[in-house]
Amino acid sequence: MRIRKVGYYILFSWFVAGSLCLGLYSCKNKDTQTALDIAMEKAGDNRQELEKVLRHYQQSPADSLKYKAACFLIENMPYYSYPVGEQLDNYKTYFNWLRHYRKKTPQQLSDSIRQLFGPIGELEKKQDIHEIDSAYLCHNIEWAFKVWQEQPWGKHISFATFCEYLLPYRIEDEPLKYWREEYYNKFDSLLLPLKNSNSLDKENPVAVANYLIQKLPHKYHRYTGIFPYSFGHVGPEHVQYLTGSCREVTDFAVYLFRALGIPCAIDFIPVRGNVNASHLWVVCWDKYGKEYMTDFPRELWPTEKNWWYEHDDSPKVYRTTFSLNRTLAEETGNDGEEIYPFWSLPKFTDITHVYGRHYLEQVRIPVSRLYNTPTKGKIAYLCLSYRKRWIPVDRTVYKRGQLIFNKLRKGSVMRIATYENKELIYLTDPFYIDKNTNELHFYTCEKQTKEITLYSKYQLTNDELFLNRMLGGVFEGSNRADFKTKDTLFVIREKPYRLNTSVKIHSDKSYRYVRYIGGKNSNCN
Incomplete structure (x- = not known):
């Protein structure tokens, strides 16, 4: 009887202690909440899926790093979302068209997309913290650890670098996809000769990245800043076409490198100091931690020897992170x-x-x-x-x-x-x-003012290349589409003035077709 009373007392004590712990957890002061606590609260109905991942990696001490990696991803998950919609997927065929219809200009293809599919309309926005399930998260973690631990260059990559620049399942606002295994199966074989060699380069992530770039079967990048819609990041499927702006080609490099165990980041300039544009590129680290950058698919060069270091005057440069600053x-x-x-x-x-x-x-x-x-x-x-x-x-x-x-x-x-x-x-x-x-x-206004016309916002140094390419250019007129019979209307013999240059032609004929032929080595479109 006495034993039973003691047993009841112990059970009651456990119950009280457990209740207090639960009460303390549920009533935790927001000032003492961790980033993981906040993320789990925001997960709502999806919390169970995230808890599955945490429990899975808590079972074995051998998975302690994977547990920390899962925590890192989950605690930053509330800060990511992405748009979805059938029309958005339709519009993204634009990147495929850019690759395969090279005789069409980006503007023509963009207009065709809009005409074929109609207005894109409103898109639904989804939150990562509400959508990601345990299977997706575990798949990403397992493949990230696989390439980190199995690739020869992984020994020089710290856990902190791994978490920030190799582990993330996404870049920014692209749709959620299983991309790691697909990229690995498609491109890892390109590295086999290096991995099976005795070269010390196979332990240097930058040397491996440069080797990979050289071995890529398709490196042609069709650049354009013209799009049928302001996409944001389009995702791992569409960037493989290597078409679009610096954003798309840089995204491809990030998926490619990270899928093969090469940590990398995106560095960017919000606005360039001498051009009305932003820019972004890829940065990697060698086995000593030295930084290298590339406007992919060019090779990586030491940061202090690249063009951005030497010539650009943009006041600020930033590096993207998966974690919230x-x-x-x-x-x-x-x-x-x-x-x-x-x-x-x-x-x-x-x-x-x-x-x-x-x-x-x-x-x-x-x-x-x-x-x-x-x-x-x-x-x-x-x-x-x-x-x-x-x-x-x-x-x-x-x-x-x-x-x-x-x-x-x-x-x-x-x-x-x-x-x-x-x-x-x-x-x-x-x-x-x-x-x-x-x-x-x-630049302060003086008391006396006068009106002026500005023909250039910046110095013309960057325009010299294009102006010089116009020397020797010829305008021709013809009434045949094949221009087998044609008249020369004007030859550019002097470097033109910026913006518009008006000239007179001496032909009084009418022509159905007029074309411009660039001079030698002009790379004319």
Whole structure:
């Protein structure tokens, strides 16, 4: 009888303790919640699928790293979503068409897509945290670990690098696909001669990446910035055509490298300092941790020897990460302040110093140059011009009467603004940082003004290549589509002036067809 009472007491104690633990977990203060706790709460009805993965990798001590990898993916999963829709899939056939219909211009193909399929309409948006099941997540983890542990170069890859730049199941907002096994089966055989050799290169991820690039059967990239729809990232299936912009070809490199166990990241410039465009490329690390970059499918080169380091003046360069940059996300300025969308979910880190020629550790904006003094804690944005508007590329918080931006490359024209009601409110005149003296030069309106016409936003250095290619170009007229009989209408003998050059022809005939033939080595379209 006494034993039974003790047994009841023990059971009751366990029940109370268990109830308290459950109560403590369910009532956990939000300030003490981990990123994993928050993610599991956001999973809602899909929580069971994620818990299956965690329980699966908790069963054996040998899977402790896989458990940590699963936690890493899940805790960052709430920050990813993707659009879906039948029309979106239809529109993505555009990338296949670009590959196979080379005689058609991108604009013609884009127009044909719209005409064939009609308006794309509204698309449904799905959240990773609500959609990913245990099978998909485990498949990704198993294949990521397989290539990390089995490939000869994996021994030089740390777990931290593995998690951020090899393990992720996606890039950004593309549809969820099983891509690792497909890419591995399709491309790993290209590496067999190297893996079976005695070369020390097989232990260097960068050497392996360059070997792979050389062995790719199809490396032709049909570049265009024309699309029938603003796709975002289109996914592992469509980027294999190597058509589209730098985004599509870079995405292909990421799927390819990661599927074969080569960690890599995407570095990008939000707005270039001397062109109305952004740009992105791939970066990898050798076995010593040195960084190499490529505008794929070119070979990887040391970062400090590439074109972006030597010639580009874009003030900021960033590297994409799978994880949320929580430090940056928490720097929200004043309570409830509206954040410019680029920083609303910052999944990137500042690596301007890596491309560090002509850069300053700190740039202090003189308070005397501000139109208005911001309130304490207000976020200020550093902007670059983009056609007729300005685009923020960096941010800082106004505090202690100072406005300081960190790690800026010199040379570009910039401007400071705040962001309110979805609009930029400018705080300064445009300015640039002198590369030699490090002084800030502001473009301030004088009292006396006059109207001028600008034919160029930037210096014409980058245009020289294209202008020179027009020398020797010929305009021809004919009434036959095959131009077997033709008249020469005009020959370009002098380098043309930028924008439009008007000339007179001396023929008074009518022609059904007119064409332009580029000069020698002009690469004319």
